[in-house]
Amino acid sequence: MALPACAARALGPPLQPERRAPARTTCPRRHSRVEAELAASRPGSVAASVLAGPPRGVSRGFNSQPLLDEPPKASSSLAGAARTSLFALLPRSRRRRMHDLRRRWDLGSLCRALLTRGLAALGHSLKHVLGAIFSKIFGPLASVGNMDEKSNKLLLALVMLFLFAVIVLQYVCPGTECQLLRLQAFSSPMPDPYRSEDESSARFVPRYNFSRGDLLRKVDFDIKGDDLIVFLHIQKTGGTTFGRHLVRNIQLEQPCECRVGQKKCTCHRPGKRETWLFSRFSTGWSCGLHADWTELTSCVPAVVDGKRDARLRPSRWRIFQILDAASKDRRGSPNTNPGANSPSSTKARNASKSGKNFHYITILRDPVSRYLSEWRHVQRGATWKASLHVCDGRPPTSEELPSCYTGDDWSGCPLKEFMDCPYNLANNRQVRMLSDLTLVGCYNLSVMPEKQRNKVLLESAKSNLKHMAFFGLTEFQRKTQYLFEKTFNMNFISPFTQYNTTRASSVEINEEIQKRIEGLNFLDMELYSYAKDLFLQRYQFMRQKEHQEARQKRQEQRKFLKGRFLQTHFQSQGQSQNPSQNPSQNPNLNANQNVTQNLIQNLTQNSSQNSSHKENRESQKQSAGQEQSDGNTSNGTNDYIGSVEKWR
Numbered sequence: 001m002a003l004p005a006c007a008a009r010a011l012g013p014p015l016q017p018e019r020r021a022p023a024r025t026t027c028p029r030r031h032s033r034v035e036a037e038l039a040a041s042r043p044g045s046v047a048a049s050v051l052a053g054p055p056r057g058v059s060r061g062f063n064s065q066p067l068l069d070e071p072p073k074a075s076s077s078l079a080g081a082a083r084t085s086l087f088a089l090l091p092r093s094r095r096r097r098m099h100d101l102r103r104r105w106d107l108g109s110l111c112r113a114l115l116t117r118g119l120a121a122l123g124h125s126l127k128h129v130l131g132a133i134f135s136k137i138f139g140p141l142a143s144v145g146n147m148d149e150k151s152n153k154l155l156l157a158l159v160m161l162f163l164f165a166v167i168v169l170q171y172v173c174p175g176t177e178c179q180l181l182r183l184q185a186f187s188s189p190m191p192d193p194y195r196s197e198d199e200s201s202a203r204f205v206p207r208y209n210f211s212r213g214d215l216l217r218k219v220d221f222d223i224k225g226d227d228l229i230v231f232l233h234i235q236k237t238g239g240t241t242f243g244r245h246l247v248r249n250i251q252l253e254q255p256c257e258c259r260v261g262q263k264k265c266t267c268h269r270p271g272k273r274e275t276w277l278f279s280r281f282s283t284g285w286s287c288g289l290h291a292d293w294t295e296l297t298s299c300v301p302a303v304v305d306g307k308r309d310a311r312l313r314p315s316r317w318r319i320f321q322i323l324d325a326a327s328k329d330r331r332g333s334p335n336t337n338p339g340a341n342s343p344s345s346t347k348a349r350n351a352s353k354s355g356k357n358f359h360y361i362t363i364l365r366d367p368v369s370r371y372l373s374e375w376r377h378v379q380r381g382a383t384w385k386a387s388l389h390v391c392d393g394r395p396p397t398s399e400e401l402p403s404c405y406t407g408d409d410w411s412g413c414p415l416k417e418f419m420d421c422p423y424n425l426a427n428n429r430q431v432r433m434l435s436d437l438t439l440v441g442c443y444n445l446s447v448m449p450e451k452q453r454n455k456v457l458l459e460s461a462k463s464n465l466k467h468m469a470f471f472g473l474t475e476f477q478r479k480t481q482y483l484f485e486k487t488f489n490m491n492f493i494s495p496f497t498q499y500n501t502t503r504a505s506s507v508e509i510n511e512e513i514q515k516r517i518e519g520l521n522f523l524d525m526e527l528y529s530y531a532k533d534l535f536l537q538r539y540q541f542m543r544q545k546e547h548q549e550a551r552q553k554r555q556e557q558r559k560f561l562k563g564r565f566l567q568t569h570f571q572s573q574g575q576s577q578n579p580s581q582n583p584s585q586n587p588n589l590n591a592n593q594n595v596t597q598n599l600i601q602n603l604t605q606n607s608s609q610n611s612s613h614k615e616n617r618e619s620q621k622q623s624a625g626q627e628q629s630d631g632n633t634s635n636g637t638n639d640y641i642g643s644v645e646k647w648r
Helices: 005-011 033-041 046-052 065-069 078-088 092-137 147-172 239-248 293-306 316-331 343-354 367-379 415-420 429-434 450-467 477-488 511-520 522-577 587-626 637-647
Strands: 227-232 357-364 470-473
Touching: 227 239, 227 293, 239 357, 293 357, 357 450, 357 477, 357 522, 367 415, 367 429, 367 511, 367 522, 415 511, 429 450, 429 522, 450 522, 470 477, 470 522, 477 522, 511 522
Parallel strands: 227 357, 357 470
Antiparallel strands: none
C-alpha cells in the first residue's frame, strides 16, 4: 500500500544507486558474458536460480548488478522502506564493500554451477563409454534385463573387489620390500639379491690362491650337543647388528628368550640349560669388554667349564684367575714345537680339554670407514675403559699402553688430534684383535723390532681368519647371511639389510686425510684385502657347488622318471599282447620285466659309480690342496679357475 505524505516526507527521497561500471559476470575461468547469460536464461538452471534471488537475509535491491543498474522500486511495505533508508545512512566505503561481497557471491555461484554441470556431463559420458565397453565384453548379459543396471552393478562389484584386494595386499605385505608391489616383479624376473651389493662389478677376479679346503666351509654344528659359537666382536664393524641377528633372527627349535628392556637373551640348547652361543647378547662380556682373540681362546674354555648356567657371570677377579691359569698352562707345556703356541693349536687343546667344539666367528669392515666411525663414537664420549687387554695372564701396564687423553673421556676431540696420538688403539685394531699377541710379547714393544712385529701380527691374523669357522664383511650383508646359513645349516627368518648411509659415510674428508688414515691402518688395509678376496671366493665356490648339486638332482630325477616310463611301457605292452594269460605263463612279460629291472639297476649303478668317482676326485684334490703352502699370496687366478673347472 502507498505511504502517507507525511511518512514519505519524513523518510526522504528514495535511494538512488551509484552509477558505476557494470560488474563483470564472467567467472575466473574466462567464460564469456554471452555464455553466462545463456546459462542464466535456461529454465531450471542453477545460474538462473542464483540470479533470481539473493541469499536469505540479504535485500533484493542489492543482490546483483542488474538490479543496481535500474532505479529501485518503491517498497510495498514500511519495513522495506525502513531498510532502504537505513542502508543509505551507511558510509560510502561500507556500502562499496557490501556491493563487492554480493558480486563475488554471484560470480562464485555461477562458476560452481558451471563446474557442476561440466562434471555431470563428464560422468554421463563416462557412463555411456563404460556401458559400451561392458556391452562388448559381456555381450550375452546385455540381452537379459536392463543393461544400464547390470553394467552399474558389475562396475560396482569390480570396484569393491579391487578395494578388497588392495586391503588384503596391504595386510599381507605391509612393507615396501614386498615384491608384489613392484612393477618389476611382473615385467622382469627377480634379480639375484647377492650380486653387486656395494655397486661394484658383478664379475670377481681372485688375487690369492686358496685350496679347496680353505674355500669349503661346512660346519656340522650340533646345537643339542657340545658345540659352541664364539663371536669375536670388533668395535664399529657392525657386530651389534649381527649379534642381534644371532639371538633374534634365527629359526631354531628352541628360540632365544629375549625380554623387553634387557640386552641379554637366554639361548639354551633344546632340553638343556646350557648356552650354544657365546656373545655379547647371550652371555654378556664374560671375558671382558670386546675381548680379542688372545683373551677369548684363553678365557672361553675355562668360563664354559666353570659356568654351566649362562645366568651366572664371573667377576672381574675371576676372569683374571682364569686367564692367569690358562697362560701358566700354556707356558708350562713341555712341547718345544714353535707352532704349538699358535692360535689354532691352542684352540684345539682347549676343545679337547673341555670336551666342546668352539667355532669362532667375526665381522670385518673397510678400515677407513671403521676408523672414522670409531672417531665419531669417541667424540660422543665412548672410552672402552672396561676392556681388560689381558695377555699372558696380565693386563698391560701404563708404560706399555699409555692413554691418549687425560680426562674422563675424549669427547669432542678433532680428527687431527685423534690421528696424532701414537698410542691410539684404533690404529690397526682389526689385525691386533685377530692375531695372537703372545707371539710378539703382548703389548711390550721392546721384544722385537717394529717391522718384524708387524709381519708376525699380520701373518697370525690372516691364519686365524682363514681357519675361523666363519667371517663376514659389513659391506656385503646378503652374502654374509648366505655364507653363514650354508656354513652352519641355520637359516635366518628375515634377510639382512644393507645400510650404505652410516655415520662414517657422512664424514667428508679430502684425499690427503684418507691417505693418512690408510697409512695409519696399513696392516688393516692388507688384512681387509686378503679377507675380501677369500670371502668372495668362498661365496662363488658355494654358489657353484649349490648349482651343481641342483643340476645333479635334476639329472637323477630324469633318470628315475625314465626308468619308471620304461617299466610302465613294457608292462602295458605285455598285457596288451596276452591279456588272458597269467604272468607266470607269459614268458614275454617276464622277459620284459627282467629287461626293465636290468635297465633300472644299470641306471642306479651308473649314478652310484659316478658319485663315487666324484667323491674320490674331491678327496684327492682336497688332500692335494692341504699340502699347498698357506703363505703363497701370489696371483693365483689361473690356478683357481683351472681347479674349479676340473672340480666341475
